Amino acid sequence: MPDAHDVLFKAFADPTRRAIFERLCREGEQTVAVLTAQAGVSQPAVSKHLGVLKQAGLVRDRHEGRQTHYSAQPRALTPLIDWTSQMAGYWESRFDDLEDLLKRMDQ
Amino acid sequence: MNEAAGETRSVVVEREMPHPPEKLWRALTQPHLIAEWLMKNDFMPVVGHRFKLSGDWGGVLDCEVLTLEPNRTLSYTWDFAHDDAAYALKSVVTFTLTPTQTGTHLRMEQVGFRPDQKQAFGGAKAGWQQFFGKLEEVVARGD
Numbered sequence: 001m002p003d004a005h006d007v008l009f010k011a012f013a014d015p016t017r018r019a020i021f022e023r024l025c026r027e028g029e030q031t032v033a034v035l036t037a038q039a040g041v042s043q044p045a046v047s048k049h050l051g052v053l054k055q056a057g058l059v060r061d062r063h064e065g066r067q068t069h070y071s072a073q074p075r076a077l078t079p080l081i082d083w084t085s086q087m088a089g090y091w092e093s094r095f096d097d098l099e100d101l102l103k104r105m106d107q
Numbered sequence: 108m109n110e111a112a113g114e115t116r117s118v119v120v121e122r123e124m125p126h127p128p129e130k131l132w133r134a135l136t137q138p139h140l141i142a143e144w145l146m147k148n149d150f151m152p153v154v155g156h157r158f159k160l161s162g163d164w165g166g167v168l169d170c171e172v173l174t175l176e177p178n179r180t181l182s183y184t185w186d187f188a189h190d191d192a193a194y195a196l197k198s199v200v201t202f203t204l205t206p207t208q209t210g211t212h213l214r215m216e217q218v219g220f221r222p223d224q225k226q227a228f229g230g231a232k233a234g235w236q237q238f239f240g241k242l243e244e245v246v247a248r249g250d
Contacts, residue, residue, distance in 0.1 A: 087118040087217060088118050088119075088120055091118065091120040091215055091217070092120055094144060094145055095120060095122050095213070095215075097143070097144040097145075098124075098131075098134060098144040098145075098213075099122075099124060100144070101134055101140065101143045101144045102124060102126045102130060102131065102134060105130060105133070105134065105140070
């Protein structure tokens with residue numbers, strides 16, 4: 001059953017995405033162009049990462065003229081702050097791997 | 108566990124697996140299979156056996172087999188030593204296998220955290236623990 005922390009774990013699985021999110025938390029609203037300048041990857045890649053973060057509810061976008069501004073939504077992190085959710089997320093992903101293993105094993 | 112009962116908490120994760128309990132038991136108790144879904148280890152299915160689970164993030168968990176009932180239940184300690192109490196962890200993991208019509212119901216319960224150990228989750232990469240620590244600060248500040 002995919003749930004909030006599952007979505008968040010996936011959103012944070014990528015180091016570039018984590019860096020973008022941390023930056024938005026630290027420095028406030030930014031445009032894609034400004035984020036790209038420091039992300040070390042192409043603008044389309046940054047946009048894609050922002051799309052994933054947006055789907056997870058971690059960022060919000062605001063259009064102004066031809067620019068899109070992104071800002072962090074730290075409240076989306078609440079499910080991760082509780083350690084029981086963290087650990088449950090960990091075991092859920094271990095169980096995923098266990099299921100994959102069982103499929104490969106002989107009876 | 109020395110912690111007072113009120114300080115411990117538990118995590119339960121359950122899942123139906125379309126495989127017989129005997130097969131799950133192998134995955135839970137054979138070291139090369141445990142390594143494929145959990146962590147590298149020197150597990151032996153013997154009560155009292157001490158072993159280590161080595162995560163690919165470099166952390167090592169100290170474990171000891173507590174109970175062993177083939178195809179039914181397995182429990183071991185899951186301790187993570189750390190100078191910083193916020194990261195240290197003492198817990199017990201118990202797997203319970205119940206046969207169903209279509210396979211096995213697998214239940215994992217982990218007990219023994221203290222409320223002040225929010226960041227201590229042994230399976231996480233060390234970097235993630237720091238990361239969550241930072242996130243906690245961010246959330247505490249509000250947006």
